[in-house]
Amino acid sequence: MIEVEHLSKIYGSTPAITDVTFSVEPGEILGLLGPNGAGKTTTMRILAGYLPATNGNARIAGYDVHENSLAVRQRIGYLPETPPLYPDMTVEGFLHFVAQIKGVPAGDRPNKVTAAIKRCNLEDKRRVIIRKLSKGYRQRVGIAQAIVHDPPAIILDEPTVGLDPRQIIEVRNLIKSLAGTHTIILSTHILPEVSMTCSRVAIINRGKVVATNTPENLMTQLTGGSGYELEIEGEAALAKQVLQNVAGVSLIESIPTAGGHHPQANRAYLRVISQPGKEPGKDIVATLVRAGFGLHELRRVNATLEDVFLQLTTEEKNFETEVDLAADNEGEAA
Template sequence: MIEVEHLSKIYGSTAAISDITFSVEPGEILGFLGPNGAGKTTTMRILAGYLPATKGTAKIAGYDVHENSLAIRQKIGYLPETPPLYPEMTVEGFLHFVARIKGISAGDRRQKVEAAMQRCNLQEKRKVIIRKLSKGFRQRVGIAQAIVHDPPAIILDEPTVGLDPRQIIDVRNLIKSLAGTHTIILSTHILPEVSMTCSRVAIINRGKVVATNTPENLMTQLTGGSGYELEISGEPALAKQVLQNISGVILVESMPTSDHYRPHLRVISQPGTEPGKDIAAALIRGGFDLYEMRRVSASLEDVFLQLTTEEKQLSPETETTETETTETEGETI
C-alpha cells in the first residue's frame, strides 16, 4: 500500500532524511519510531504531498506522490502533529466543510460525516465549537477529518503528543480500530505507543532507517532475546567465569547495586534456549549463594536506545547512521 524507496530530502548541505526505504502492507499499522529531529515529520510531509523529495520515490496505492499529487490526496488521510482545525467552527460544520473540499458528493456527505463522528465518538460534541473542546477531543476531530472520505491509507504524525493518560488510551484504541480496513503509518517517539498499537516498526535515526521488523523480532535480533537477573554472594568475576561456560549463555554482565555483599548479574541467553536450571546448578556447585533469580525479557526501549545511540547494522533492512538532522516546525491545513 505504501512503498518508499531511497527517499532523501536535503536542505542545502543538510540531509533531513537520507536514502530511506520501507513499506507498509495493506491493513497494517506501521510505527515510524525515532528521537526528535530524526526525520519522522519530514518523511510524513513528503508522503502527504506537502514537501517534495530531493531524491527517491514514494508510492501510495500505486500512485507516485510527486507525479500524482491530487490522486494521492484522495487516497490518504493526514493528521499532522498540530491538528488542522478551524477553532470557530462546530465539530459537525467543520467535518462537512472538510468532506466538501475532499470531493465527497453532496448525496454521500452526511453519511460520511456521521460515520466519521461515530467512529471517533464525537456524536455528543457535534454542535460544540472546536475551540471549546479539550485537547483529547480536538485530536479526535483531527482524526475524523483524516478519515471522513474513507481513505485506504492514513498518515498520523505524533497523534497522542500532549494528551493525558486517559486521552492517550482513547486515541490509541481508536487507531487500533482502524487497522485492517485502513493502512496506517504512525509517527511517534513514544515507545509504549508503538508496542501497544503497531504490528511492525521502522526505526529512524539521524535521517536513516536503521531497522524495520516486528517489535518481537527486533528485540530478539538486537538483544539476543531473554535472560536472567541474579543476586548472589561471592566474587562477581569468578561467578562470570562459571556462567560463561554454560551452554546457551552468550553474555554475563554486572549490574549496578548498592549492596557490595550481594552482587547483581545479568545473563543473556541465546534465542530459543532455557538455561535457567543450569545457571542455578552451576552457581551452587561453585559455592555461590543464589538469593534471587528473575527471568527478564528485552524491551522495545532496549532496542530503541541501542539503535539510536550506536552505529549498529542489522540485516536485511538496516543501515548505519551518518548525519544528524533537524526538522522544521509548523504545519499546514
C-alpha cells in the same frame, strides 16, 4: 498500499533522510519509530505531498506522490503533529467543511461526517465549538478530519503527543479500530505506542531506516529474545567471571536491582542475556552454587522494544538541531 523506495531529503547541505525504503501492506499499521529529529516528520510530510523529496520515489495506492500529488491526497488522511483545526467552528461544521474541500459529494457528506463522528466517539461533542474541547478531544477531531472522506491510507504524525494516560489509551484504541479497512503509518518516539498499536515497525535513526520487522521479531533477532535477572550474595565481578564460560550465555551485566527490590548489602544484581534459542538457566544456577555464591533469586526476563531501540539508535544532538531548524525554515517558506 504504500511503497517508499530510496527516499532522500536534503535541507541545504544537511540530510534529513537518506535512502529510506519500506512498504506497508493493505490494512496494516506500521510504526515509524525513532528519536526526536530522526526524520520521521520529514518522511510523513513527503508522503502527504507537503514537501518534495530530493531523491527517490513514494507511491500510495499505486500513485506516485510527486507526479500524481492530487490523486494521492484524495486517497490519504493526514494528521500532522499539531491538528489542523479551526477553533471557532463546531466539530460537525468543521467536518462538513473538510468533507467538502476533500471532494466528498454533497449528498454523501452527512453520512460521512456522522460516520467519522461516531467512529471517533464524538457524538456528544458534535455541536461543541472546537476551542472549548480538551486536547484529547481535539486530537479525536484531528483523526476524524483525516478519515471523513474514508481514505484507504492514513498518515498520523505523533498522534498521542501531549495527551494524558487515559487519552492515550482512548486514541490508541481508536487507531487500532481503523486497521484492516485502512492502511496506517504512525510515527512516534514513544516505545509502548509501537508495541501496543502497530503490527510492524520501521526504526529510523539519523535519517536512515535501520530495521524493519514485527516488534516481536526485532526483540528476538537483535537481543536474543530473553535472559535472566539474578540476585546473588557475593561480588558481582567474581560472579561475572564465573558465569562467562556458561554455555548459552551471550552477555552479563550489572543492574541496580533485580525484580524491583531495594538493594541490600553484600548483594549483587546481574542480568544475563542468553543466546538465541538457548535456555542456560539450569547451568547458571549450578555454576553459581558450585562456586559458593548464595542465589537469592533468578527470574526469567524477556527483551523489550526499549532494548532494541537503544541498540539501534544514538542521540546525535547537533544533527537533530540542524535538521529541525532546516525543516522549520522550509516549512515557513512553504
